[in-house]
Every structure is written in structure tokens, then in C-alpha cells.
Amino acid sequence: MQFVESFGGPEALSLREVPAPQAGPGQIRVRVTAAGLNPMDWFMASDADTARRFGLSLPSGFGTDYAGVVDQVGDGVTAFATGERVFGGALSRAVADHVVIDVAGTIAVGGDAHHTPDGVDDRTAATLTIAGCTAAAALAVVQPGPGDTLLVGGAGGGVGVFTVQLAVLAGARVIGTGSATSADALRALGAEPVTYGEGLADRVRALAPGGVTAAVDLHGTDTVQAARELGVPDKRLTTIAAQVDGITPANGANAAPGALEEIARLVATGKLRVPIAATFPVEQIRAAVELQAGRHVHGKVVVDL
Numbered sequence: 001m002q003f004v005e006s007f008g009g010p011e012a013l014s015l016r017e018v019p020a021p022q023a024g025p026g027q028i029r030v031r032v033t034a035a036g037l038n039p040m041d042w043f044m045a046s047d048a049d050t051a052r053r054f055g056l057s058l059p060s061g062f063g064t065d066y067a068g069v070v071d072q073v074g075d076g077v078t079a080f081a082t083g084e085r086v087f088g089g090a091l092s093r094a095v096a097d098h099v100v101i102d103v104a105g106t107i108a109v110g111g112d113a114h115h116t117p118d119g120v121d122d123r124t125a126a127t128l129t130i131a132g133c134t135a136a137a138a139l140a141v142v143q144p145g146p147g148d149t150l151l152v153g154g155a156g157g158g159v160g161v162f163t164v165q166l167a168v169l170a171g172a173r174v175i176g177t178g179s180a181t182s183a184d185a186l187r188a189l190g191a192e193p194v195t196y197g198e199g200l201a202d203r204v205r206a207l208a209p210g211g212v213t214a215a216v217d218l219h220g221t222d223t224v225q226a227a228r229e230l231g232v233p234d235k236r237l238t239t240i241a242a243q244v245d246g247i248t249p250a251n252g253a254n255a256a257p258g259a260l261e262e263i264a265r266l267v268a269t270g271k272l273r274v275p276i277a278a279t280f281p282v283e284q285i286r287a288a289v290e291l292q293a294g295r296h297v298h299g300k301v302v303v304d305l
Contacts, residue, residue: 144172
């Protein structure tokens with residue numbers, strides 16, 4: 001199991017052998033094969049105040065998104081069987097050989113599990129939960145559709161790859177911010193790239209002279225500020241990483257029931273793809289976190305177990 005015994009950077013992570021957890025009543029145990037990394041993982045591991053807000057204390061596990069195979073089923077569980085492939089979220093417990101999930105739980109309390117569809121490999125399944133739910137929740141706020149031009153800030157990041165594709169599938173035109181080196185990756189997702197930074201509103205105006213109708217800021221507040229300058233009303237703006245007066249923030253915990261299953265179905269049918277930027281064996285967890293925390297990776301980072 002991966003353990004955080006002191007708050008800090010990737011150097012605070014260490015591998016520890018601990019007794020395998022056992023599934024109790026209403027629980028399943030999953031033999032984890034892959035764990036996807038998210039910014040929230042290292043936010044919590046690096047800062048005591050952030051960890052406290054999520055109800056975590058030391059020592060702690062690490063990582064939230066997981067995929068694997070059910071290898072124990074507790075009394076009273078009928079929705080899952082031994083040998084079935086599953087994926088889901090278990091807050092700060094995912095990077096481990098085994099994780100115990102409460103079948104009636106949530107990502108934050110007890111963990112959650114979903115059946116992995118045929119056609120979705122475990123590495124991909126391990127990237128879906130946090131980013132997919134967050135993207136679905138953000139788009140539910142602004143509700144893009146045919147006739148909309150949606151500006152997505154941080155479009156090449158882990159949440160961005162879902163947000164862009166889901167918005168395109170909804171019929172919207174998508175303009176995505178990123179670095180100059182991310183342009184090809186954004187086009188591959190279906191977005192029209194625009195570089196972030198000073199002068200963003202002018203560059204977007206030149207790209208979309210007919211105007212922008214909605215915006216999702218997946219990084220901070222710069223995209224929201226540019227969208228306001230372009231005349232987008234606050235009711236069609238949202239953020240995931242910052243609070244802005246007058247704007248409804250999005251939280252993956254509020255994703256609509258069934259949103260994650262729908263995302264997995266879209267992946268299984270080839271309508272949504274998840275670019276995996278890099279994979280690491282668990283022994284190289286520090287390098288994996290360093291890459292993910294750099295915030296310049298295009299796609300998802302996955303740890304193999």
C-alpha cells in the first residue's frame with residue numbers, strides 16, 4: 001500500500017506492507033490493477049489544512065481513482081460477484097493492492113464501485129471517476145448544446161479531456177485554452193485551441209467573432225474573467241478550482257446519478273476517448289506524482305499495481 005506519513009511533496013510518499021483489508025457485511029474487496037491520479041490527490045497529501053477539509057489525517061493512503069477485480073464479497077452484497085471487473089473512487093486509498101468498498105458508500109465515505117463495461121481496459125477505467133464526474137457536473141451548470149460556443153479553460157488537463165468531448169457530443173462548438181504545445185492534442189479532442197494568458201479575451205474574440213455563450217474554467221479564474229469580458233452571463237459560467245462571486249461552482253460529488261455509467265458507456269462504444277499521457281509502476285509513484293503535479297501533462301497519469 002502507498003502511505004503518506006507526513007505532509008509534503010512526492011518525497012513524502014512511501015511504500016509500506018500492511019495486512020490486506022477484509023470485506024465485511026455490505027462491502028466488496030477489490031484487487032486493484034490500476035489507479036488514476038488527480039490534482040486533488042497531491043493537494044491533500046501536501047497540505048494539512050486541505051487534508052483536514054476532506055476528513056483525512058496521518059498516516060493516510062494515496063490516490064482516489066481505481067480499477068480492478070472483485071476478489072471478496074461480504075455478506076448481503078448482491079450487486080457484485082467475485083471475478084467481476086469494477087472501477088470507482090475511494091478517497092486517498094486507491095493506490096494499494098486491495099481496497100475495500102462499501103457498496104452503499106460514496107467516494108468520500110466508504111468508496112464507490114461501478115461495473116467496468118466490456119471494451120474499457122483497466123487503465124482507462126481507472127481515469128474515469130473524479131475527472132468524469134467533475135466534467136459532468138461542470139457541464140450540467142452551463143448546459144451546452146447546439147448553437148453554443150463553449151470556452152473551456154485548461155482543456156488539455158485531466159478534467160478537460162472529458163469536458164471538451166462531452167460538450168462536443170452535446171452539439172456545442174468548443175474553444176479550449178492551453179499552451180502552444182497542446183494545440184494538436186486539443187484539436188484531437190474536438191476543440192479549437194487558443195493559448196491562455198494575457199490577451200485571452202482578444203484571441204477568443206478573433207476566433208469566435210459571433211461570440212461565446214458559455215464557459216467552464218477548469219484551472220483558476222482567468223477563463224471566467226475573459227468570458228465575462230466577452231459578455232457571457234454569470235449563469236452560464238462555472239469553475240471547479242476557485243470560488244468567484246456570482247458564479248455557481250461545480251463539484252464532481254454533485255454529478256447526476258448515472259453520469260459516470262454514461263461516460264463509461266461512451267468510452268466502451270468509442271465515442272469518447274481518454275488520452276493516457278503516461279503509466280508508471282507503483283514503485284515509481286513519486287515520479288508519477290511529480291509529472292501529474294506539474295500541471296502540463298496532456299491527458300491522464302496512471303499507476304499500475
